[in-house]
Structures are given as structure tokens and as C-alpha cells.
Amino acid sequence: MTKRIAVLTSGGDAPGMNAAVRAVVRTAIWNGAEIFAVYEGYTGLIEGGNYIKRFKWDNVGGILHKGGTVIGSARCLEFKERPGRLTAAENLVQNGIDALVVCGGDGSLTGANILRTEWSGLLHELAENGRITWEQRVAHEKLTIAGLAGSIDNDLCGTDMTIGADTALHRIVDAIDAISSTAASHQRAFVVEVMGRRCGYLALMSAIASGADWALIPESPPNLDDWEAKMCDVLRQGRERGRRDSIVVVAEGAQDRHGQPITSDYVRRVLEERLGEDTRVTILGHVQRGGSPTVFDRNLSTLTGAEAVQAILDPTNDGEAFLVGITANRITRIPLEQALNDTKCVYDAINSQQYNEAMNLRGGSFNQAFRILRTLVRAAPHKRDPSKKQMRFALLNAGAPAPGMNTAVRATVRLGVDKGHRIFAINHGFKGLLKGDIEEFDWMSANGWVAEGGTEIGTNRYKPTTADLYQIARNLEQHNIDGLLVIGGWSGYEAALTLYNHRKEFRAFNIPITCMPTSIDNDLPGSELSIGTDTALNNIVEALDKIRQSAGASNRAFVVEVMGRTCGYLALMSALASGAERVYLPEEGVTLDDLQADVAMLKHSFRIGKRLGLMVRNECATEVYDTNFMVRLFEEEGGDLFDVRQAILGHLQQGGTPSPFDRIQASRQALRCVEFLEEQAGKKRPKSACVGLINSAAKFTHFKEMEDEMDWDFDRPKEQWWLTLRPIAWMLAQPAPDVEIADATINK
Secondary structure, rough: OOOEEEEEEEOOOOOHHHHHHHHHHHHHOOOOOOOEEEOOOHHHHHHOOOEEEEEEEHHHHOOOOOOOOOOOOOOOOOOHHHHHHHHHHHHHHHOOOOEEEEEOOOOHHHHHHHHHHHHHHHHHHHOOOOOOHHHHHHHHHOEEEEEEEEEOOOOOOOOOOOOOOOHHHHHHHHHHHHHHHOOOHHHHHEEEOOOOOOOOOHHHHHHHOOOOOEEEEEEEEEOOHHHHHHHHHOOOOOHOOOOEEEEEEEEOOEEEOOEEEHHHHHHHHHHHHHOOOOEEEEOOOOHOOOOOOOOOHHHHHHHHHHHHHHHHHHHHHHHHOOEEEEOOOEEEEEEEEHHHHHHHHHHHHHHHHHHHHHHHHOOHHHHHHHHHHHOOHHHHHOOOOOOOOOEEEEEEEEEOOOOOHEEEEEEEEHHHHOOEEEEEEOOHHHHHHHHOEEEEOOOOOOOOOOOOOOOOOOOOOOOOOOHHHHHHHHHHOOOOEEEEEEEHHHHHHHHHHHHHOOOOHHHHHOEEEEEEEOOOOOOOOOOOEEEEHHHHHHHHHHHHHHHHHHHEEEEEEEEEEEEEOOOOHHHHHHHHHOOOOOOEEOOOOOOHHHHHHHHHHHHHHOOOOOOOOEEEOOOOOOOOOOOOHHHHHHHHHHOOOEEEEEEEOHHOOOOOOOOOOHHHHHHHHHHHHHHHHHHHOOOOOOOOOEEEEEHHHHHHHHHHHHHHHHEEEOOEEEHHHHHHHHHHHHHHOOOEEEEEOOOOOOOO
């Protein structure tokens, strides 16, 4: 018997829901199941009839980039009562459905879990009343639930990120960036209210990413009863030290230690009365929910949607309810009831004013981010503890520019100075180190850099030669440098290794050196994600969305060349996020047989009514079949069916302001690097290492181990985790599997 699965979106809409629906539909069909879309959430389950429709492959074409949800959502009070759930169960059984994928927040998923626990009793009652047959009751004895966390608040336990949260964070940070410029022009204060009724994630992370001066979240209210005085004192000192604006971010659920709400209007009044500042309030509201989803949300939705179907079809599954999410950069499943109970514990802790417990339940990453913010918002560093040794740390950028470098410099300076150390910036990378172009930075030296793209202290791909090492060593000695931070890409890592491997010849190199992965190519060892990559991906996919619009208007195929050098990460992940028909990677190469099959696919697709084709090509996918060759080949073979254009995106991928993700990771990595240098400096045999995210956990990979992980022939890591996603990208991009492609060869 063919398995029948239904998918619905419920509660508040979240960007990425359409990508989830697309993945669920296509994965189900690809695996031989029948898939039904339920319109208007639980309301559609209760109404039945035309609200429950069988979907085909092409029903979800062209929705990947759209915000909201094309199958609708609603908050359904009827479903909260047993009679409503009884009717919903009847409609599912009458359609032969006993597996349900629900994308929504904790309320929607709680409803799904209740339906599953009541399922047997509901079906027994329906059969007794003659609303279904006893045969139907036996055939659909168990209901399988797969939950996808769709909530911009990122408030559900069991997953590191919920669908829609990254997009909402982008909307907020873009707004605060814009507000900051007008606030600085008039030396105003702004209070920005963001969503987050019971979770401070958006307020906390947007404050870090935007360089805000204060933030108020539900989980950790201000410690003092007169917290207003402390806030105003910090903002006043900031103005005295040169800040031209004051930005306070308030979560809509913010409250004081006694549980009394802290509203954005109240904060405005406090700033006006106590500081005499011209203060404005901006309530971002539903703009946080809207618009096209970011790359992260598209890919998270796609991967979790595909996994939900695979889990339902797993032969060992015996009518379970589970949440599919992302933990430690891997798609995971946990019991849905566990996720809901853990989430409720956080809410209960906040409501009972057990704020330390609430923070602990949010996890170590949330707590670390809060500690970082408390340092970054200070108007001045803590007074140095004279009992602790003051270190002299230097930093430089090396390799190609990457969004987030300025954020990393700012965070390193402030976090290092706050710990009582002296921080020296080396201008123009290793060339500057060779020339001795070194200056000391203080607390305000990198003020305002958090949102700046490029790099204010410069960078280049220069790698020191053996002849340069003596002068570099002298310059380090003259400035008494105790530790070196290299913020950069592959050439920066090579240069750092050069210094490390010459420690015996030059005593000045016997200091801790740490590398922070900052490269749009995501081609560095010791880290699964490099700072700058997320920004580059969003730049690429924004361009691909525009190209799709252009192509669709003119029956056209595009071959789009993206950066990445010998690493195909940007190509694969942008293809997955844009729904590209094909992607060409240097890890796989390109053969003539591949191109023949792609010509056949394009010709078939345009013959049956498709209006556009998108092929994403890594710049080094193949030396023989370059972008121009592919364009001319597809153009020739397409005949009158379609024409072909190329788009080489070039350096727009490296430009622009860094994304919130890159800003946050740069700030976090900066803290880890400062702590590493602090720990190793002064040791007789200090260690050197690169910091990175491995399974979303911070890890230091020591230089000897790092060197072993580097594929020197291709300038990329020997193992690349993201290649495991290749089959999903390939499967979702196929033409409808029930239609055979007639053109098997290029000659046809």
C-alpha cells in the first residue's frame, strides 16, 4: 500500500516555510509516497474537502524563494477542543493519511502531539459512530508526526535554529543599520522593539550584530532595581567618549526582576527624562516575518523537510512523533514531546522569575553571547587588575577580503582590552608586518566597524619568504608581541604556518599564533564554516533570484559562475538555496557525458512548458569546459526552445555589509582567540592553533594537526562535510520523476 503523507503550516508564518513544503513534497514523491497539502493549517484539517489536496512535483515549483507560506496558515481555536480534533482525524483517515508533517511553533507542534496521543481513541470513536469503517481504523491504527520548528523567535528547544529566525535577524539588523546612520547624523537615541515574547534570541543577537549600546531580554532582566540609572550611565559615558548615537534593543517580552513589563515607550521616556536626549521608538513588527528567506533558512527548511519524510518512511518507525531540527550543524531528530517539555521549562522559569535557570536552559551558546554583549556595550573597559600580567597581542588580516573582518577586529580589540591587555593592529597583512606598520588600538579605535564590509586595516595574499623572516622577527621583538592573531583565509594560514615552522631559528616566533577562519570560499581546515561565507552566499542567491526572474520572462537558461576557487561550497549551497537545475563542482569535475545529459534535461524541460533554467558553476569546476563553452554548447543545442546567457558574479560576492551570522560568529571567535592567546602566552612552549566551528562547537586545531588536514594540491581541507548534502540538492532539482526524458543524447 502506498504511503500517504500530509503537510501543513500552522501558527505565525515564518520565512522558509515554502522551502520546507517543497522539500517535503518532492522527497515524498521521489520515494514513492503520495503527498497531500493541507491548506490553512489546522483549519484545513477540520474543514476537509478542497482544503486537503494531493500535490504533484510541479505544484511546488517556483516557491523556494517566496516568503510566507503558499498553502496558508491560521490559528485554529477549534483544534484545541476534542470535537475539532475528532473531525480532523476523520478527514485524514478518509483521505488515507496517517503521517503528518507540521511546520510551526510550539503551539502548533503541541497540537500535533496531542492529536497523535489521542489518535487511537479518536479513531475508535469515529468507527463506533460510523464515520469511518472498522477496516479504516485498523489500516490507520497509528499516526506518525514529524515536526518542523517554524518560528522567527528561535524559541523551541531541541534545535539550534528554528525556520525563519535567521531571516528575521537579517530584517532587524538591516533596520538597525539604517537607523544607526540617521541617529548618528542627529546625535539621537533610538529604542528598537523586536519580536520575542518569551525568548530574547532576536534582541540579543541583533544587539551583538548591530553594535547596539544596550539590550533587554526576558531571560535575564537587569540585576538592579534602579536598572534605568545603570543603563543611562553607560549611554552617557558612551557619548562622552565619542559615540554619536545610542541604540537600545528591547524584546517585546522584556521585563524587570519582578516580572513587570519593560516597554519600548517606557525606555524612551527614561532616556528623555534622565539624559535629555532626543529619543525615537521604532517597533519593527511584522516586517520581521516578511520577505524572501535567507540562504540559511532556505537550506535549513530544505534539509529538515527532506529528513522529515525520510524519517516517516523509515521502516523502523512505529507511529512516533519527533522534531526534526539542526544541532551542531547536523540535521537531527528528537522526540517531539521532549522538545515541547524542555521549551515549557524555559517559559515556566521565566514566569516564576527563576532567571538563572532560564538562562541555563537556553544553553551555553546563548549564555556566551550574552556575556560577549555585556562587554561590547560597555562605554569603557574594566579597570585593569594589576595582579594579572598585561600581554601585548597583535592582529592582522591576511588573504582575500571577507565580510566580517572588521567585526572580528573590533571584537578582538574590545574583548582583549577589557581583559587588561594591549592590542596592536598590523596594517596591510604580512606586508605590513614586514614593514613594521603596527599601531596600538584602544577601546574606541574600531568603534563603528561592526557593520562595515571589507577591512579597514587592509589585507592581501602576500606570504612571507625565507628572506623576510628575519625582519618580521625583529618587528615582533621591537613591539614585544606576546601573541599573534591571523584573521584570514588560506594564504594567511600558510603564512602563519611558515612562522610557526621557523620557531627554532627565530625566538620571536615562539609565541602563540592563532588563526580565525575568514574566507568566503569556506575552504579552511579546522572549521566547518568560515566567517564571510554566509554573506557571500546571500549575495549570490540574491543575484540568482534576480536572474531567475529575468530568465523566466524570456524562455532562457543561465550559466552562472560563482567564486570558490577549488572548493565547491558556494556553488552547491547557492544551488540548493536557489533551486538551480544543475551545479558543477571542482570536487566532481565535468565530463562531456554530464553536459550531454544536461542538454537533454534542458530540452525536455522547455518542451513541457518550463520557462527558465539555472546552472550554477564553480569558477574552477573544470579547466576544459569553461563558462563560455557551456553557454555556446547549450545555446547551439537549445535551438528555438530557449536561448542561453552567462553571468559571472565576480567580486560582488565579497562585498557588502557582513550578514548577522558572520558578525555574530566573528564576535564569538574573537573571544575564543583572545582566551587562547591569553592562556598560551608566556609559556615556554606555547601552542599555536586555528579556531573553528566543528559540529557547531568551538574547537582549536593545533598547527601540526591542521597541516595534516590541508590538501595542498587543491588548497582545501581533505574532508569536506558539506559534500554529504550533494544527493539532496541533486534529487530536488530533478524534473518530475514520473516523466521520462526522451532526449537521451546531445544529438537529439
